Amino acid sequence: MLRRLIAAAALLAAALTAAPAAAAGGPLRDLAEARGIYLGTAVTGDRLTGGYADVAADQFGSLTPGNEMKWDAVEPTRGSHDWSRADRVVAFAEAHGQRVRGHTLVWHNQLPGWLTGGTWTADQLRTLMTDHVTAEAGRYKGRVDHWDVVNEPLAEDGTLRRSVFGATLGESYIADAFRAARAADPTAKLYLNDYSIEAVGAKSDGMYDLVKRLLAQGVPVDGVGFQAHLILGQVPASLEANLRRFADLGVDVAITELDVRTTLPATAEKLDRQKADYASVVRACLAVTRCAGVTVWGFTDSDSWIPDFFPGQGAATLYDEDLYPKPAYDGIAGALAPVTPPAPGVCSVTYAVTQQWAGGYTAQATLRNTGTAPLDGWTVRWSQPAGQRVTQAWNTALTQSGTEVTASHLPYNATLPPGGSAAFGLNGTWSGTNPPPTSLICTSGT
CATH class of the missing domain: 2.60.40.290 (Immunoglobulin-like)
Incomplete structure (x- = not known):
């Protein structure tokens, strides 16, 4: 507590503009790049000022708009687009030499009311979906490195989720969305993204089979995103093997929404365990050749979604609410530390x-x-x-x-x-x- 009070006072004295702490070998983004992956974070666009902006720019090589690119944000009224919030994140990333991970083109949540409240035939809904994909992916053509084209398509048992898209269009909507995204931006990497697929099990098996079917149809799936919203001490033992089996299909893999939540209060013992968990996930990515990178889902506890959805839990990110790095930061830095070559000898x-x-x-x-x-x-x-x-x-x-x-x-x-x-x-x-x-x-x- 004393250390946090001292850190908060220092930050206040510097008007929240002081440079953030960095690993001994440099910022996390540089350590990750040296190991051949990116280290990214989700951000809230309207917070990209002061100390929050400094940390986002200095420590991360990739930014994901947390909400600014979702359908309800960019097309609140049918046919009328508002790109201002998404543009802000993209412009910030470009100004700081960062990649952008687009999130997300097709998802069953955060849809505009005009879409969910309408009555559509299958053909009408398919056209609305592909038009949306074309408009958004086309606007950011050449500026988005990866797109989560379809987000959370599966139910917990690994079958197709009965969303507005799945229930009306069946599995074909996934292929249509990917083909529309490829046509709109031929250079972006196109990902399927879902939660609870980190361990080998029913849902990850369902995703594995889905990717195989899509690839057999010639659908341009470039990668699979593993969200990794984890609970303290529960990094799946099969994570690395699971990443590798997807990579063996010929697609890239990435950790896309990593956080590690704990029951509050966050004691020193819990934070030390969290440090090990973050390091373990990063090492799993490093061990798989086709793992493109790791994105944390927000870097500060003041910007985390966890407390709102899991009452009594939190402290899930790398920085505390005062932008002071927690042990988890050191865990990632340690996992990304440069590899020392063997000493020469006989x-x-x-x-x-x-x-x-x-x-x-x-x-x-x-x-x-x-x-x-x-x-x-x-x-x-x-x-x-x-x-x-x-x-x-x-x-x-x-x-x-x-x-x-x-x-x-x-x-x-x-x-x-x-x-x-x-x-x-x-x-x-x-x-x-x-x-x-x-x-x-x-x-x-x-």
């Missing part, structure tokens, strides 16, 4: 997970003498990037202290001729994600 080592199951895995490492003289003893050290624990090892003397692991030779494999190799293996446990070590350091000698 040996090298490779590591691969050879088998994985819920909560457990088997890995094998192979050490090779890259020098011109025999090795007389060797040691391999690494850090477990997601806190995995080694439970068994063979062909090595292995110890673990916290996240640090040390594996050394045994008498029968200590000596390696030039070009020779030695392999050792291990079993371990994991929770959340199971990425491989980012750096394995091999040293020679006893």
Whole structure:
């Protein structure tokens, strides 16, 4: 509490215009870019001033308009468009070298009253929908990097949601919306986006099958967005594997609306757990080659949707209400930290997970003498990037202290001729994600 009071006083003294705290390696957006992904946030357009604007511009490489691009916002009266609020967010992003993630073209919520209150035939509704997609995607042609073309198309059991579009048009409305978006903006990445599909289960299976069907029809689905509105301590163990199976279909994947809510008050212990949860999600994205990036759904608790929808819960974002970064900020920064290359030497080592199951895995490492003289003893050290624990090892003397692991030779494999190799293996446990070590350091000698 004292730290928050001090931070609030400092912010007040600076009229909420002081530069936000940054990670030791630079702003989050730069750390993410260096790792090959983007780190984005949803924003409220009319708050893009003062300290709020400073954080949004400095820390994030992508902006998502939280509400400004939804149908009721841009076409409150049939045939009459108001682009002012959406334009403001897009212009802000362009002024600060940021991408824009368009959200959303077709959704069953936040529709204008003239649409929901009307009586339409299937053909009329289809035309209204495709005209809307064409108008909005066309207005921002070349200025929006990704579009959530269809948002939340599935029910909890993985079947088609009986929305105004699903009930009247069936699944075909999804294909029509994507084709209209591609025609209006051929360069934007086009996404399906939904919640509760982060873990392998009925709903994610339904999305997986839907994407396969759409791709088989030639529908231009470029990616799948996983909203990831998570509860403290409940990052799905299958998240990384789930992202990977979608990527294996040939589409990109992204975490699009990440927040981690907790029951209030937010204690130090809860915030530390939240830090680990945010880091775990970012690591899952980094571990999947086709994961394009991570977007947090608002960066400050003062702009979070959680308290309004989940009474008694909150503290779900990276910054507190006074724009002071919380431990979750450090969790993301740590997950995005630059990978340290192995130190040069006379040996090298490779590591691969050879088998994985819920909560457990088997890995094998192979050490090779890259020098011109025999090795007389060797040691391999690494850090477990997601806190995995080694439970068994063979062909090595292995110890673990916290996240640090040390594996050394045994008498029968200590000596390696030039070009020779030695392999050792291990079993371990994991929770959340199971990425491989980012750096394995091999040293020679006893």
